[in-house]
Structure formats: C-alpha cells, structure tokens
Amino acid sequence: MKVGVxxxxxVGLVTAAALAELGHEVLxxxxxxxxxxxxxxxxxxxxxxxxxxxxxxxxRAGRLRFTPDPAEALRDAxxxxxxxxxxxxxxxxxxxxAVERSGSTIARHGRDGAIVVEKSTVPAGTADRLAxxxxxxxxxxxxxxxxxxxxxxxxxxLRDALEPDRIVIGIGSARSLRTLARLYEPLTREGHPLIxxxxxxxxxxxxxxxxxxxxxxxxxxxxxxxCERAGADVAAVADVMGADPRIGRxxxxxxxxxGGYCFPKDVAALERLARRLGxxxxxxxxxxxxxxxxxxxxxxxxxxxxxxxxxxxxxxxxLSFKPETDDVRLSPxxxxxxxxxxxxxxxxxxxxxxxxxxxxxxxxxxxxADPYEAxxxxxxxxxxxxxREFRDLDLVALRACMAYPVVVDGRNLLDxxxxxxxxxxxxxxxxxxxxxxxxxxxxxxAEPVRAGPLGLSTG
Ligand code: UGA
Numbered sequence: 001m002k003v004g005v006x007x008x009x010x011v012g013l014v015t016a017a018a019l020a021e022l023g024h025e026v027l028x029x030x031x032x033x034x035x036x037x038x039x040x041x042x043x044x045x046x047x048x049x050x051x052x053x054x055x056x057x058x059x060r061a062g063r064l065r066f067t068p069d070p071a072e073a074l075r076d077a078x079x080x081x082x083x084x085x086x087x088x089x090x091x092x093x094x095x096x097x098a099v100e101r102s103g104s105t106i107a108r109h110g111r112d113g114a115i116v117v118e119k120s121t122v123p124a125g126t127a128d129r130l131a132x133x134x135x136x137x138x139x140x141x142x143x144x145x146x147x148x149x150x151x152x153x154x155x156x157x158l159r160d161a162l163e164p165d166r167i168v169i170g171i172g173s174a175r176s177l178r179t180l181a182r183l184y185e186p187l188t189r190e191g192h193p194l195i196x197x198x199x200x201x202x203x204x205x206x207x208x209x210x211x212x213x214x215x216x217x218x219x220x221x222x223x224x225x226x227c228e229r230a231g232a233d234v235a236a237v238a239d240v241m242g243a244d245p246r247i248g249r250x251x252x253x254x255x256x257x258x259g260g261y262c263f264p265k266d267v268a269a270l271e272r273l274a275r276r277l278g279x280x281x282x283x284x285x286x287x288x289x290x291x292x293x294x295x296x297x298x299x300x301x302x303x304x305x306x307x308x309x310x311x312x313x314x315x316x317x318x319l320s321f322k323p324e325t326d327d328v329r330l331s332p333x334x335x336x337x338x339x340x341x342x343x344x345x346x347x348x349x350x351x352x353x354x355x356x357x358x359x360x361x362x363x364x365x366x367x368x369a370d371p372y373e374a375x376x377x378x379x380x381x382x383x384x385x386x387x388r389e390f391r392d393l394d395l396v397a398l399r400a401c402m403a404y405p406v407v408v409d410g411r412n413l414l415d416x417x418x419x420x421x422x423x424x425x426x427x428x429x430x431x432x433x434x435x436x437x438x439x440x441x442x443x444x445x446a447e448p449v450r451a452g453p454l455g456l457s458t459g
Contacts, residue, residue, distance in 0.1 A: 001025070001183055004077030004110075006102045007120070008035060008066065010157065010261075010327075011150050012083030013044060015119055017051060018161035020058030022186045028066045029073035039066045047326040047353050050158045074109040079183055081119045081148075082106075082130075092268030093276075094123055103130045107137035115179050118147045121266060123273040124204040127170075146176045147199045149206030154260065155324030162187070167194045170202025207273070210266040211284060216251040217258050218290035224254035224430030225297060234430025235412055254430040256332035256384055256410040257294035259321035264288070264330050295332050298382070298410050299339045301427050305406050306379055310344035313403065315378040317371055318385025318411070320354035328357045333384035336410070337365050350374035352387055372401060379404040386411040395422035405436075 001024050005016045008030040016028045030036055035045050042056040058064030067073050074080060084098035099120060106116055116134060118127060127145045134143040147170035152160035167184050171177045177196060181188070188194050197205065220238055227234040234254045242249025258264070267288050274281035306312050321331035328334055331354075337347045341364050348366040349358060355367040368374035371390070375381050375398050383390055390413055399405055399422045407419050408427045416434050419426040426434045 001179075002076045002078050003027070003183070004029070004074045004080040004106075004114075006030075006070070006073070006080060006082050006105065007084035007098070008032075008039065009083065009085060010046065010048065010154060011119055011152070012081070013039075013051060013055065014048065014152055014157040014161050015081055015083055015150065016064060017054040017058055017158060019183070020061070020064040021054060021162060022184075024063065024183065026058065026064045027073040027077065028064070029068065029070050030066070033068045036066045036068050048157050049155065049324060054158055070105045071109040074106060074114075075111060077111065077114055079115045079117060079179060080106050080110055081117045083119045086120050086122055086265075086269075088265040088268055091272065092265075093272040094121075094265070094269040096122060096126060096129075099126065099130065100133060103133035104137050106143065107134045107139070107141075110134075110138075110141065110143060112141040113143075115144050115146055115176050117180070118145070118203070119150050121149065121206050121210070121262070121269075122147075122203055123207065123269055124200045126203060127172075127199045144173055144176045145199065146171050146180060147202035148180065149202055151206075151209065154327055155322060164192050167192060168197065168202050168205060169194065170197050170199040172199055207266050207270040210263055211270045211287065213251050214258055214263040214267050214291070215283070215287045217253070217263075218287045218294075220252040220254040220430075221257055221294040221297075222290050225293070227430040228432065231432050237430075253412070255294065255386070255412065256298055256336060256429075257291040259330040259332045259335075260327060261329045264291070295335045295339065298336055298408065298429075299343070302340065302380055302382065302408050303343070305408065305425070305427055306404070309340060311346075312379040313346045313348065313377055314340050315368075315371075315374040315381045315402075316340075316347060316349040316384050317351075317374065317381065317390055318383060318387050319349045319351035319358035319365075319367075320385055323385055323387045324353075326351075326353040326357055328354050328361050331358075331361075331385070332410075334358060334362050334365075336382070336384055337362055341365070348374045348378065351385065352389060372397060376401045378402050380406040380408060382408045382410055383413050384410050386413045390414070395419060395424070399423045 003019050003024050003026045005012050005028040008028045016026045020026045038045055044052050082102045084102050086094045089095045131145045149168055169180050224234040238252035241247045267284050271281055271284040303309050316337055319333045320328055340347050348368050350368045350371050359367045405424045407424045412428050416426055420434045420436050423436050
C-alpha cells in the first residue's frame with residue numbers, strides 16, 4: 001500500500017521504517033529540510049538501535065523515500081500518518097499546533113478518500129478537530145480520520161513497532177477499518193492482536209496507558225521513600241508485588257523517576273484534559289509530584305552523605321533519560337545535575353551516548369570522556385541512568401581515583417556487595433545504605449584473666 005508519513009521525528013521515522021519493512025511503499029516528509037538531507041544519506045538525527053539499518057534497507061529496496069515536498073509525499077498515499085510533536089504548553093495542555101498544520105497540509109495535497117491517521121499522542125477529541133480542518137480546507141475532497149496510537153519505547157522502538165503487544169485502531173467507518181486492517185495484515189497474520197475501538201477511546205487509551213505506567217513508577221518511588229525509613233528493600237517488595245499477575249513486575253523499579261518526551265507530558269496532558277472536561281483527576285498530579293520528589297530525595301541523600309554540597313565534586317554516570325538512547329529531554333539525571341549545580345557543587349557527567357546532548361541542554365555541566373575521568377577527584381559517584389555497561393565498571397580503579405568513597409545508586413544498578421568490597425559506602429534507592437566493614441579492633445597481646453560469676457578469678 002502507498003503510505004505518507006508527515007513528521008519524521010522518533011515516531012515518524014520508526015513508523016516509516018516499520019511500514020517499509022512490512023512491504024509498504026512509504027514516503028516521509030518533514031518541514032526540516034536538513035533532517036531530510038541527513039535521512040537521504042541513510043543517517044538518523046538521533047540514536048535508536050537498528051533504525052539506521054532498517055531505513056537503509058527500506059531505501060535500498062525502493063520502498064522508503066523522504067521528500068521535503070508534501071505534495072509529492074501525499075499525492076498518492078491511501079493512508080497518511082500524522083507523526084508530528086505534541087509538546088506541552090506551560091500549563092501542561094498538549095500543544096496541537098503541528099497537528100493542525102499537518103491537517104491543513106493534508107487537506108491541500110492529500111488524495112480524495114485518503115485515511116488520515118493520528119499516530120502522535122493527542123487528547124481525546126482531537127480527531128473531530130482534524131476532520132473539521134480536512135473538510136474545511138479539502139476543496140471538496142473527502143478524508144476519513146482514524147486513530148492508531150503508537151506504544152513504542154525509545155531504545156527498542158523498531159522492535160516494539162514490528163512486534164507490538166497490541167495494534168490499536170480507533171475508527172469511524174468500516175472502510176477505515178478495512179484499509180488499516182490491510183495495512184497491518186503482515187503483523188496480525190503473525191498473531192499480534194488488533195484492538196478496534198471508536199476514535200476517542202483509542203485516543204484516550206494511549207494517554208491512559210502512559211499515565212498508568214507513570215503511576216506504577218511513582219508508586220514504586222513512594223514505596224522507596226517508605227522502605228528507606230522502614231529498613232525494607234523496595235526491589236524485593238516490588239518482586240513480591242510483581243509476582244501477582246494482577247500487578248505485574250514491570251515499571252516498578254524505583255529510582256530517580258521517569259523522564260523523556262512522553263510520560264511527563266502525557267501525565268500533564270491527561271490531567272489537563274480531565275480538568276477541561278470538568279473532572280478533577282488529582283491522582284495524576286500526585287503521580288507527577290512523586291516523580292519530582294524522587295530527584296529531590298536523591299539530592300538530599302547526596303547532601304547527607306557529603307555533609308555539604310558546596311565545593312564538592314559529584315560524578316554523574318548516565319545523562320540520558322533512560323539507557324540505550326541519546327535523548328536527554330526531561331532526563332531525571334539532568335534535573336539532578338541542575339539541582340546539585342544550584343546547590344554549589346561541581347558536577348561532571350558521563351554518558352555512553354548522550355554526552356553532547358546533555359552539554360547542550362545544561363552548559364554548566366562538565367562532560368567527561370569516560371566514567372573514570374568523570375570520577376577523578378569526585379566526592380560522590382551517582383548512577384543516574386541504568387546503562388548496562390556501568391555494571392562492569394572497575395570499582396577498585398574508581399575508588400582509587402575518587403576523593404571520598406561514596407556511591408549513590410539512583411537506579412539500583414550495581415552489585416551492592418561488590419561496591420562495598422571495593423571500599424565504598426553504598427547508598428542504594430529504597431534500601432538502607434551499606435558500609436564497608438570497619439576493620440576489626442586490634443587483638444590484645446595476652447589472654448585477659450577471665451572473671452567468674454562473682455568477679456572472682458577462675459584461673
Ligand atoms: C513510553 C512508553 O513506555 C511507550 O509505551 C510509549 O509509546 C512512549 O512512552 C510514547 O508515548 O511515545 P519511553 O518514554 O520511550 O516510552 O520510555 P520508557 O521505557 O517507558 O521509560 C520512561 C521512563 O520511565 C524512563 O525515564 C525510565 O527510566 C523510567 N522508568 C521506567 C522507571 O523509572 N522505572 C521503571 O520501572 C520503568
């Protein structure tokens with residue numbers, strides 16, 4: 001099938017690459033000509049495992065192309081995906097300007113009868129607005145709007161798109177359903193379930209899914225605060241909870257909280273939508289508050305371990321909002337760095353992929369070339385993002401180059417025993433700290449005289 005993709009960001013590119021992998025003919029377009037030039041060379045503007053290879057494969061096979069000309073991209077497309085950003089406004093409401101603009105572009109250049117699919121995460125009711133624009137500006141051509149929310153995660157986006165837990169299609173007509181069912185047939189044939197709903201339900205289901213996952217994380221973080229006070233282990237509590245299939249273990253990892261482009265904005269957007277519709281949903285505000293608290297708790301822990309933050313040097317390992325990505329948008333690691341800098345500490349960060357982006361986002365941050373350079377002279381080492389390679393750090397070498405032997409593990413990534421064996425005091429999240437065993441007191445030279453029950457010598 002011929003598919004047009006409007007917006008070549010993370011979601012757009014993964015959608016385009018995945019649909020090309022499924023055998024469709026895909027044309028992507030974007031307002032950013034520089035980005036398209038990069039794509040034409042087979043490069044992506046961000047790091048996503050496997051994506052460059054998939055894009056190149058699609059382009060080589062002649063199934064995937066990018067063009068700055070929306071008329072060319074949309075002229076023949078039976079299905080057009082809107083994949084533009086929906087960033088938060090200052091009050092948390094989703095900014096739908098780019099969606100509106102895409103609607104106008106499609107109205108002008110799309111072919112009669114095309115199905116226009118919202119892939120971007122949008123508040124329930126957006127499709128109605130979109131349909132209005134398409135009707136108003138379509139010059140008599142008819143379009144149908146559908147919703148097909150994307151559930152891909154950065155870092156495993158292509159796999160998530162090609163092996164989805166569910167394909168959700170919100171439709172307003174049997175014709176839309178037939179067309180989209182045909183589009184996804186290569187996946188449904190392999191057993192990936194297709195869930196068909198009305199459009200508003202599909203739109204809301206995406207926000208609800210992200211908000212619920214964020215709530216699980218915030219619940220785990222609130223538990224972490226409690227476990228630290230009660231002397232319990234939050235990861236073990238999560239294991240016990242997660243063994244109940246009604247709860248599930250996923251997304252119960254306590255740490256510095258969630259970041260990235262999706263959860264913070266989607267929790268806020270759902271809360272705003274609820275409020276606009278006259279239903280307060282205070283739970284969502286609490287989810288966001290607990291997320292902020294997770295970083296504050298780490299700041300307090302570091303301050304407590306170091307007595308004062310002023311003049312201390314702190315090494316932060318991991319700057320991206322999660323591992324396997326170079327994305328630093330709303331990264332808890334950078335919020336932490338910012339808070340520590342504001343408190344008078346010097347902060348040196350390291351990230352396997354996101355160093356450059358982090359420096360751009362937070363110029364006061366020093367970025368080191370490797371973990372050991374970051375740790376040199378530091379009073380505290382913080383694990384802020386759970387990159388797998390940090391598990392293999394040479395702890396003895398780190399200890400040797402640091403000023404104080406303090407590790408704060410904001411992701412419970414390291415092996416506690418190994419950290420302590422290397423001579424560190426270890427502050428995990430949601431568990432009591434561990435200290436290296438104090439050296440045994442020197443043994444007295446001679447056996448003391450053992451006293452009997454009444455203090456009389458029995459010797
Ligand atoms: C999220 C959703 O997981 C996707 O299903 C959705 O499609 C996507 O948003 C989106 O709306 O586009 P993503 O933001 O890429 O995906 O990343 P996640 O893997 O969900 O992680 C989000 C944040 O939660 C990260 O900062 C991660 O470190 C944090 N997290 C995750 C925790 O703190 N604890 C956990 O147990 C799990």
